[in-house]
Amino acid sequence: MLTPYALSCDGRTTPLGLDERTPLLSWRLRSDRRGDAQTAYRILVTEDGVRRWDSGRVEAGENAQIRYDGPALRSGTRYEWSVTVWNADGAEAGTADSWFETALLHPDEWAAVWIGRDPRIQPPFDPPVVDDLTDRVRHLAPPPHLRRAFQLASPPVRARLYATARGVYEPRLNGVRIGDRELAPGWTEYRTRILYQTYDVTDVVQAGENVLGAVLADGWWSGYVGFDSRHQAQHYGDAPQFLAQLVCEFADGSTRTITTDSEWVERPGPIRYADLLMGQHEDAALALPGWDSPGYDAHGWTPVQVVDTAPGPLVAEPDEPIRVTEELHPVSVTALGDGRHLVDFGQNMVGRIRLTIRDAKPGQRIRLRHAEVLTDGELYTENLRTAEATDLYLAAGQPLETFEPSFTFHGFRYVEVTGYPGTLAARDVVGRVLHSDTPFTGSFECDDETVNRLYRNIRWGQRGNWVSVPTDCPQRDERLGWLADAQIFAPTAMRNADVQAFFARWLADVRAAATPEGAFPDIAPKVAMLTEGAPAWGDGGVIIPWLLYRAYGDTRTLERSYDSMTAWIGHVHRHNPDLIWRHRVGNNYGDWLQVDAETPRDLLATAYFAQSTALVAAAARVLGRDPEPYDTLHARIRAAFVDAFVEDDGRVIGDTQTGYLLALGFDLLPPHLVKPAFARLAADVEKRDHHLTTGFVGVALLCPVLARHGRPDLAYALLHQDTYPSWGYSIVHGATTIWERWDGWTADRGFQAAQMNSFNHYSLGSVGDWLYGGVAGIEQAPDSVGYRALVLRPTVGGRLTWARASQETIRGRVACGWRLDGDQVVVDVELPPGTTADLLVPTSDPTSIRDGNGEAVPGPELRLTSGTYRFTAPR
Template sequence: MTHPYGLRTEHRVEPLGLDATRPRLSWKLRADRRDATQSAYRLTVAAQPADLDEPRRLLWDSGRRGGDDLEVTWDGPPLRSATRYFWRVAVWDERGEDASVAQSWFETGLLHRDDWVAAWIARDPTVLPLVDPPTDHDEPARPVLQLRREFDLDRIPVRARLYATARGVYEPRLNGQRVGDLELAPGWTEYHHRIQYQTYDVTDLLRDGRNVLGALVADGWWSGYLGFDPRRAAQHYGDHPSFLAQLVVDFADGSRQVIATDANWVERPGAIRAADLLMGEYVDARRTVPDWDAPTGSNSGFAKVVIDDTEPGPLVAEPDQPIRVIRDVRPVAVHPRKSGRTIVDFGQNLVGRIRLTIRGAAPGQRITVRHAEVLDDGELYLDNLRRADATDVYVAVGTGTETFEPRFTIHGFRYVEIAHLAAEPDVVARVIHNDTPFDGTFECSDAAVNQLQSNITWGQRGNFVAVPTDCPQRDERLGWLADAQIFAPTASRNADVSAFLARWLRDVLEGQDSDGAFRDVAPVIGLDREAAPAWGDAGVIIPWHLWRTYGDRVALERSFPSMVAWVDHIRRHNPDLRWRHHTGNSYGDWLQVDATTPRDVLSTAYFARSAQIVAEAAEVLGHHDVAAAHRGLHGAIRAAFADSYVGDDGTIEGGTQTGYLLALAFDLLPANLVRAAVDHLAADIEKRDTRLTTGFLGVALLCPVLAEHGRADLAYGLLHQEKFPSWIYSIQQGATTIWERWDGWTRHGGFQSPAMNSFNHYSLGSVGDWLYGRVAGIDQTPTSVGYQELLLRPLPGGRLTWARAQQETVRGTVTCGWSIKDGRITVTVAVPPGSTAILEIPTSDPASVKEGGRPAADQPGVRTVQPSAAGATLRLASGRYTFSATSQGA
């Protein structure tokens, strides 16, 4: 049978609080035989699971529909606010028999403005003026809000939902307990356009009688320090945090009670005296207010709040996976230092916070925790943090065992220094990031390459926090567009980032100006200028990537007008089709080493690429006139590039690796000059003893272009290179994440300038896409969407004896791997139901290809086997296969 699994609504599993009025329902397929597919499906929806078996009680029945669609947009009756819908998909296999079913649910949020009755509440500034804490953390005077509201219930409810958000970051509380497990909610968006709210099921936390709803609220991205601006975010958003929430309680008789934020709430500062994402958190446990979030019947010591705003504003339900604590990491080493300091090594550069268990502290004992990514002569290296203090402070009560775990700050660190703790620390690092499912794996026979893959993955974890940031440790942490667009293909291999990137893409679109120019960062903070080439092009490249990878037509349609406007903006200011004007703060191939690619070579190449993508997107969306116009524009830019920057001998102006890579990857060369350009590229690499010069943009293209043009030997040579600059060089220096710079630290030069030197910065890790796509071999054909037609091209080489990868696609699980032993290559693949595959086996003898010990052409699911430039090319139906053949060179 063909079985559906991985059911999702709007790219999420069982979302609680959804505001899409026509959500997309999707599923994947698996089967235990070959050539399986889906011939038909049926969707049914009901208010209760049992009703799915009662045709008369169904809310929507799609009826049996023929086809292999794995995503259907809701076309049932209008959805109601705050309602849970249970849905089931039935799938018929290719024989039209034996339907297999799976079911899931989603729950709507507050779909209409009239659903909101809450007001924004904040601290009364006349009670506690808003002042910044002193830099020495002596007694901060910007304490976190500690809000509460008591209320009575005369019976136990059957259903209760809390809808909450903040201008800032918040943690909800109910009857003395934390609500949910979300961190740093509501996240960071273009607050002027969208503030996300979260939905919590709190039914089991309520009791008959007196209850209390509470919340802690800190500055966060709204009014804390942000970016590298020395001012607080008040310059961008607001000067203080506020809170908005409503608790909706439903009873068995159909009645409802709503408790919302209003003037009846009270507030009193507690133990958290200051909290900032960049600076850290200061907790004086002696200032704890007992039972502040428990029902006491008294508000003694609390002050009335003020109403900040009665209009909810641009609220949207959180559309992607929230930020959570994902895992704990224990120390690998503890190093005592002088003056009561201890340095703890967690063995992994990560992002999050620590949880410290304290025993036997003296009353008022002050414990300081500082964070750093690397050590310098055995001590924390802090210079590269710039203005970020990254320091947490705990003042102990001094009775029994105490636990210190900050709530409203995160740090990038491998090491912490704990000062003034009497005993050896009992500490754990808590890893925090958006809970995108990490469902892709790559591994091979080379331990150094496996460490590279680990570094790439950890860099993604640490920088996918609210937005795809450049770095997680210093005073920046911004959503740089170029970093995201070059890393998106790798990110999509490691994890399902469909909802995460689609949500952030809205920030990109909302940052576009009236002339069509995107910005360098999203959300727009501190860099309100036209985006640079390759930075602004993310507004075109990422929507197309979401379409190709996930089949996300909604993101493509939403983005399309902005994509067209961006290309029109460039063309309008560069009528000669060489992109030399309106280039913003043109960064070129950022952080190249020992080379400089001419700015207009790079910018014109990206101009051509964006025009080409707009043409392809227009065709997909049915805008055929726009498609034709942009195909013509792309051809004209391509000709201008060749006329201006390409010599008759295939040289590219500037002669850099990146220049050649852009021209080859973006197909900007006349066919008769491609081979010559490849030779020039190879010659430059070889004369440097197989070393790269590429920066952020060129590095993503380096190995793919070389392998595509017959120089896999050089691609592998660069992958395995141990000398500076290279990926493995940084690993030999102890890197456990990708560095911002090739020369972040070198044996010959020590640390690079602390003005810009992050040790967790995923951009140079964009080679991960090639590890999955060519080393292991998982790819799709150029016209495929959502991996419906796979292109499996394992590429043995270098010092590898085996490699394998597994990737979850929107259609199901894809695997591809190879090993070589005793002159034979073994290739294993898995193709999900409904997909087909072209498999290239590198063999010197196509006739030697066997599957299951028999000639491959005779095996079920193998449709064709023919010789090809790769060795042998096979066309496969869905299923699992193990092929063997004489290896190349055997």
């Protein structure tokens, strides 16, 4: 039966706290019947059982981004919704239901004011007896513990806590931590918007005394962020602040709202300082047992200061928050002597440690230092630059204690534990993996373990760098949202996970960071000294909205981005009227971290100018705008590119792999020069004994362009290569995430310059898109949106004897795989209802293809509708 599943509202399954007035409703489809499709749907939205909107039966096959079209939604209200679908025969089929809840839809509904520590009252910081603290952390203020006691005559029938921080916070209520968010509210361009969270606390609030509390830390607001030595901290403010209101509804229809106001009190607790880059220092002797519970004596606590009475640009959290999603256990714990243990988790991860401490003496000092790799058996920390990545714990002297920092995170595989009492057992140390909790929806596997390790490295790199923003690295003093890294990796990211809401939220920061002239930045949120975006970097503001539209049918983000997309093209064009992009190029990084090659930077810039212009023209067509000016401009840029950079024999100036990849991948060459240009690209790969030279910009195009132009053998040769430079080289030398640079470590030179040498940096992992689309064969048709129409071209080659991939698209599950069985190739396909696919069976004899029943089918290209299929053909 045709069945809807995975219902979502604005890209989330059951959003609690939504401030879109017209949310978008979506569902996926499955069916056990081949050729099935949705022919109609009906959406019903209710509130407390009362019908609020009934779409009626809509004759349409669309199942994603359906706009709510009912009466205005009310604030703080739970809405249930269901969808019923009709199948290919027009018969009513399955029904599924879900819910969403609105947040505070009107600014005047905020009664709370911003509170924080009174700056006139600075709690003393007494350094420990062993004082090896650096000047960076020595005088950091301890995070305040905030509390507010209040009385209720009866328990509420419904209670919601709306909360946020300028900084990061952990909410508490009646002795209980509320929710599972980490580092809330996350990082945005705080000057233009701050996210707030909604919590259902109905079961926690009680009659009688209640205590609402929070622990507040610097986070991105006032803590260390980035690499600018002239301005490393306090980018937005000099101290964290908190804003919250608890709304309680009672059985008699009355309400009571408790807000942040001057009635709150605060004091420091056991955390002496907490910083995202530097780490967390905790003294268990300073713990405040019961501080967030009724009955606690708060005498002596200090009144807070009201620091701002205007709530400011608040936006309800629009995507999944940062969460702890997995726990890792050590593969080894080694006693090093002199009171040190070295813990190896076997995987470069991002998060923190939960350490169980047994029989420590009062005041015993335990230090945790984190690193990604080792050098001569010791932590390699030079690449952290000024990030200290060190957590400190002073024990209370209890038989059993647990230390897990709350307001920091590190990128690491190894942890050096110093001062642990006795011998550290593996069971007493746990790696807590945290990242923005984007649901993983894709998979790839094959029979080559090195390729599987590459795929896992790509996924781990995505997890570790999806921490509120798509960061460039999670370990050193940077962790910034670089646009080029994001746009180059976005196609792979969209294969691996549902990142629609994540990217849509971040793109608001990208737009906010643009200059008045229309220039996108290199990074967003914009905190560093960088100004106008460089070629391929600023272009991320054009490319990512288009990719979201293609993958998810997300016209809303495309619409919201369109004006800034056109402004970017206008900015580049205005300063480069000859259409060769040489002026106003920002830092102009070129093909960043390419090896043994130098692609001309004006060539790369002009290629991106052309590509972004073409995408703006395409977006104009989708949105009903006039594409003609951009179509014309694109044609002129394309001609200028050929005149400036392409010779009559197809040679592209610079003669680099990336130069040819840009010309071919962006379709910038006239037809008669495609073959000679590609021949030069192939020859360059061959003369280098199947090694690449591409940097960040070229690498994503490498395997797809080689395979598309008839040389998948070269793409596979690069995929399997394990000598420098290659993906396999890092794996041979122990990589469990993608390195920032091909030469992060080499056998003959050792470590690269520590100033820029991350071992967890996803950009070079953009080959993951080709694993799905080239090796396993899952691609969209050129004019398809949301995987409505597919082109399945599994590529047999290399050392592989089988490969398969799957994706949960907005339509449903797509899968494609192949295996060699003697002199036969077997291809398996799964398509969701309502989709079609053109399958190209990889066979030497298209006349001998047979289906799963052994019946002959004409080939090699087969037109398929939804369902599961198996085909067998000669190799």
